[in-house]
Amino acid sequence: MEKIKLKDFLDFKFLSGIELSPDKKHAAFAVHTCDYNENKYISNIWIYDCLSEEYRKLTNMSKEKSFIWLDNDTILFPSLREEKLKKKIDDGEHWTVFYAINIHGGEAYEYMRVPMNVNEFKLIANEKFLITAEYNHYGINLHSIKSEDKEEAMSMIKENKDYEILDEIPFWSNGEGFTNKKRSRLYLYDKGTKDIIPISGKFENVSLSSVKDGKALYTAFSFTNKMELTNELYMYDLYSENATRLIEEGEMYIEYAEFMGDEIVFAASTIDKYGINQNLNFYILKNGEPVLLAEHDYGMFNSVGSDCRYGEGAGHRVLNDELYFISTENKSSFIKKLSLDGKIERITYDNGSVDCFDICNEGILFIGLRGTKLQEIYLYRNNLETQKTKFNEDIAEIKNVIKPEPLSFENDGIKIEGWVLKPADFDENKCYPGILDIHGGPKTVYGEIYYHEMQLWANEGYFVFFCNPRGSDGRGDEFADIRGKYGTIDYNDLMMFTDTVLKKYPQIDPCRIGVTGGSYGGFMTNWIIGHTDRFKCAVSQRSISNWLSKFGTTDIGYYFNSDQIQSTPWNNPEKMWFHSPLKYADKAVTPTLFIHSEEDYRCWLSEGLQMFTALKYHGVDARLCMFRGENHELSRSGKPKHRVKRLEEITNWFEKYLQ
Template structure:
């Protein structure tokens, strides 16, 4: 009944409608369908629309409809009973989709590519294990289209973006399932459209802000210089990449940033920053928040603990483990920073993060007092109340915590930072919006 960014919805649903030049409106989708997106065929005669169909509780699966533009006749291609379609289109004349059934890894399971035939999905990329989106974090993206799990077809291939470790790349896949990486120089592909074997890409590279690039299989040409002023006018701190062993034999990715105006032999306070998600990832692109701290004399360090995107389902999957293996990874990286970076003052460490990063900040202050200050942003403190109040709580909490308020409320309480709040000694700033319906203020 509520949605983050929309407030109270009262069961209102989005519909797909056709407007005529005369101002007439014609609904093309059923009243009980909440349309997530749609595409139009190259000849303009057909449409594909997808989204959940429901009357009371919105479920996890989506129905896929093919609609005749002229007559309005609809054909149900996927019934929405055991598969969720995330994007749809046509490849070599056949309906082509990304999606998943959530069976093995839950709501965060990586999607695959499928043809739709006779009401069923036929997977052409069974070995694919990539997040089909750009989940590389930055707080300086504006105006980009929501292309989560999207693709655009161009001749015999569909072009898509995936997060590969800590960078995102443009790829192409053919009807046989053969995949090819297109971009190699860009750090982050934020938006794109493809035609004639070339793509117009909005992307990020190094510490540059977004620019427009022309990309093909051989070149990545920067077309605009809207944001050259940043490097010309500002002194920035470049993230320095490291790898570290998290104690299980896995090598994790981390970064540190020296303060602007760094002087050898000087000790600096340092801030651990934790990303949201948890299925997002830090990379080496521009991040204003962290540059601001560096400009004010702080060292900054951050990493991708278990649960982060970009390394496949087994690494991404921390269902039922929140606050355990991820906490271990963050503390081991903090140990690494203190041990290997002589300019970091181990007695002046801070910690912060937002959303899941706020959850981990809350968890940390209840489990250690090594940090002298904390800032918890839009955080989660109680999985029991989140399940009943958050717009996604009724399905996200049981999935991610492997328990619900009826089957095992003790497990939800075990993973709730509020349980350990009486142990907290760290001075903490809590920043939260009253209209945050995703991570509710509870």
């Protein structure tokens, strides 16, 4: 077997967005690959024939990753193929061009072009589409400007690029840049007349949930000064041309809503007991009021971590008046089913990760990771899972993928689950270095699926160990609730886990252990180096160092910090400082590499800079590698060359201090 190399992920195939045709005979999905030389991702739509079980590439322009079915034989997708239009967009115009293609053959043809940046699009009636698109209150929305005024408007657009106006929070968003008074607004687009009719208000941030029989459900955050944590639920009726508010702002946070038979069911949280990380429950609308339908004390998403995904897909579907959804329990994500009587039943049972799925009476097609394999398409039918594609089969066949060994322990009477990757060609008579890897979130989980960076380090001769401390997902609200406790019980879990690993695997040299993590894992890495000198080196990625500064500079700081640290800079600054790793930086002696992205507005660059400066000031070896043009998602969806450089920096740092 060949050892896994750092750049192997450049050859991986990432799958997303599986969607069955209306007649359920075919499924479309996107396949993404890295183009290292061009430093970008190549994306194309593929077709899976449910009868023959064959699959083939449908598009070839390498830019198609989102789509809808127009009918049983036709797919609609946005793409930018015209050079003249590319120039207009570069100059500041907004256009989204949609192409249609028959899945049985023929070239794609232009179907419609919308003079807006379209985010979501759904067919609601013949040649009528619901779209969400960017609306800029302080900007110039060209689609509403007369042609004779367009030249002047274009000049103003160029001039406005030199400054930003801020008069609300959040004023920027990770992956989106400055968002002040910019909204994802809901419109009705008529292909025949080319009319664009706004449905939602100017200050409503909309997410489109469900469309059925000329009606649509959507959620909206409405704000002009400060976005609150609760949103509104609306139903739009195409035929009456009215949008009716079903749930008012201030009652709950609503993740999504679906039509189930004649009922409206939605996943929501009252955020009253466990704060913003409180698990969602299911509600039904009765006489205009939300009524609890089913409690669900597990994550209602796939939160199983991996650095081998790109793109997204549906995490819930409705079939025969039943709602199917992805849920995380312990180390895995599964598909469950909700009935209108409030009963929740788990459908799939195999461990691993379900990333997205679609469903019909014949079974469930899903994209997932099973065992230590990379993403493939699976069919679940008659209580049996069958792999249907072999996009990444050669990786599992020729590469030395190491299976994680489970290792659990108890702390404060609570079981903590973890895993260990032994070094490649492990010899029990040899001594090895080790790496503790800490997940982000904190409300996510590690599982037993493929994680490239960890597999790389194990193949380079390291023990790699990782666990799900308190604060993680999959174990219910109480387990995930570490509000006001950051750096205390979770730190104890991680240190006891390290002790447990060292005891079980005496081949690990306790003087050659490193630690790394990103986001919350970066916070914990910063915390660890200020509270112990047991680690020979550390790598802190997209981290948090100062809860006081993060409160006022990041896209979620004003509500995440106050909720998770249970304080603000005004009502209890001492508590925010107590939980800030920067407070303890003068105690740190561990050589630390910091990885940060210039456009990471979730854990802003200033967080890494403060900790880096503190270590340098106190004479500790430190290095910071900053990536321009990247955000909080660098390790998962950053540009291919940047992902390679990031992993090289980390691996070289470990080699310098641990080998």
